[in-house]
Structures are given as structure tokens and as C-alpha cells.
Amino acid sequence: MTASRDLRDDPPLLEIDELRTHFDTLAGTVRSVDGVSYRLNAGETLGIVGESGCGKSVTALSILRLLPSPPARFAGGAIRFRGIDLLSLSEREMRDIRGNRISMIFQEPMTSLNPVLTVGRQIAETVMLHQGLGRRAAWARAVEMLRLVQIAEPDRRAAEYPHQMSGGMRQRVMIALALACHPDVLIADEPTTALDVTIQAQILDLLRDLQARLGMGIIMITHDLGVVAECCDRVVVMYAGRKVEEAPVEDLFDRPLHPYTRALMASMPSMAGGGSRLPEIPGMVPAPQDLGAGCAFAPRCAFTTERCRREPPPLTAVGAGHAVACFEAERVGCITAAFPLPFQTSPSQAGASA
């Protein structure tokens, strides 16, 4: 979203380091996130993509320590915010960070907005709690935030309840609530999935605009590569609880090296084009408890060899900021070059058509 690609040498705002989040269930240990690392710099938007069940949300909820424990358990790794390990903080210290320095917007606003409080009061209470503002100043901030997210007549709307608003407007309220304390990090989990295409584009524009004004880093969790092309500077592709590819956004679209990334791109509705039938990725994401010894994508992959079934491919650097976990990446790269993906690979154009 910004010129942050030049800030690579700055200390990271947020760093996830070999994170392992597991669930202890009656059926055994579910390794939902199993050794994931990524960094987020100030002013940057990092996309996290993958199909349902890949561990995107569990990673995000781990950052905010919002997972119920038990059954969730941190089995290893660290999460550092400006160098502070969040996993070592007390619950009280964590409450100062959550919703204040690191905020999250969820897919479905009704799950995080309180139905019995006016939207103005919900925003005002957040800033009273975290920033010690008085009642009057907090209400003024609430109205200002509603104006910032482009809600018309914010004074009047602040006194309304969530059910009096449309889906798109509720999503804006949730963004206002998440940004009310001017956080350093915003985690947006599928922020536009439930919305129609026009509202989706407006919300993404709004986030981009607010990021430019407030300078926060954004983690954009999505299964939609159109959203990635539109908004992100860098992308992490997750599969079955692991990172399988990471690259600057242009590089990922020009040279996807993991068969899974390529398959995700080929199955995008707006990118496959031509009204032809969409290619689907055969098979399903395996449940974390059903993973074999080798590459988790092997059962669905057209490039699988004996080695892929036997051992997990390590994440390997293949270019500036580009890493991939695939033994056959070179072969995938050759095929990508010989048979370009069935859509325009310029991110801006791809996003425009999304």
C-alpha cells in the first residue's frame, strides 16, 4: 500500500518467529500453526493467503492471545511487538496492547460489536479504557472516527445501535472501533468477504487511506488474491499450518514458485477470465492431525515425487525477499515461464479486475 518496501532494514514492528500453536483435543494434538515466521514493518501491508483451514486465523488470534487455553497451547516460537515478546506478558499487560497498540477487524462485525450498546458508546469506551480520555472527549473521538471511516452524519449515527445499520456500515464501524486508539498494527481478517464487490472496494480504499494517514502496519488475511494484488506489499502463502511461499507482491504474481500458489492463482474467478470453467484445486487441505511425513501439499500436487512424500521441503531463499518450500520449485518456475498464468500478472491490473 505504501513505499514501505524501502524500509526493509528497519527493525520489524511485529515479528512472528517459528510460531507453533497447537490444540489439545480428545482426538489428539492439532498442529494448526507449525513453525510459521514472518515480519511486518511500519506502514507496510502484509498479505496472508491460503484456503480455509490453513492456520491464518489461528496465527492472528495467537498474536493477540485471544485463543482459549486450553485447548490452545503455544508449543514453541515467539511473537515480538517492537522487540517485546508478547507470549511472556501477563494478561494485564496484554490488555494494554490488545485493541490499543494492536487491533483486529473480523470478518463478521456482529460477532465483535455489542448489540445492546450504541456504536458511539462502544468506540468511546475503548478510548476511555486505553487512553484515559474523559467521557466528553471520548464521545468526540468516537464521532471523529465515524467521520474518518466516511459514515455520513456521524453525530446522529453515533447514537445508533449496530442492528440499525447496513452490513457495509457495520464493517466501517468496526474499522473505526479498531482504529480509535491509533494502533501500530491492524490485523484485518477477511475484512471484506461478507460484503458486495462495490462496498468491498470502498472498504479497501478506506483502509489504504487510513494507513497512509496513521502509518500503521497491516496484516491482511484473505483467501482472495485479488485483494492481495490490490493492497499488499508482501505476501505469505500458508498451507496446512506452514508458510510455503513468501515474496514481494509483484514477484509472487510474476513468478509463483510453489505449486499451491500457482493453483490458488489459477483458481481465481476474476483472473481465470474468458468465461471458461474455473480450474479447482483438486482435493482438500488436510486436517492438521492427518499430515504425513512429507510435504503437506503432495497429495494434491501435479509435481509430486517420491522425495516429496518422504521428507518435508525446507523453506529456501530463491531471490530478494522470495522464499519457497518446494523441492520442485525450479520445475514449477520453468512451467510458469513457458505457460504464463491465465491472467494479467501486473498486480494493479489484476486487482482492478477483481
Ligand SMILES: Nc1ncnc2c1ncn2[C@@H]1O[C@H](COP(=O)(O)OP(=O)(O)OP(=O)(O)O)[C@@H](O)[C@H]1O
Ligand atoms: N479450538 C480448536 N480446536 C481444534 N482445532 C482447531 C481449533 N481452532 C482451529 N482449529 C483448527 O486449526 C486449523 C486452522 O484453522 P484457521 O481458522 O486458522 O484456518 P484459516 O486458514 O484461518 O481458515 P478460515 O479462512 O476458514 O478462517 C483448522 O484445521 C482448524 O480446524
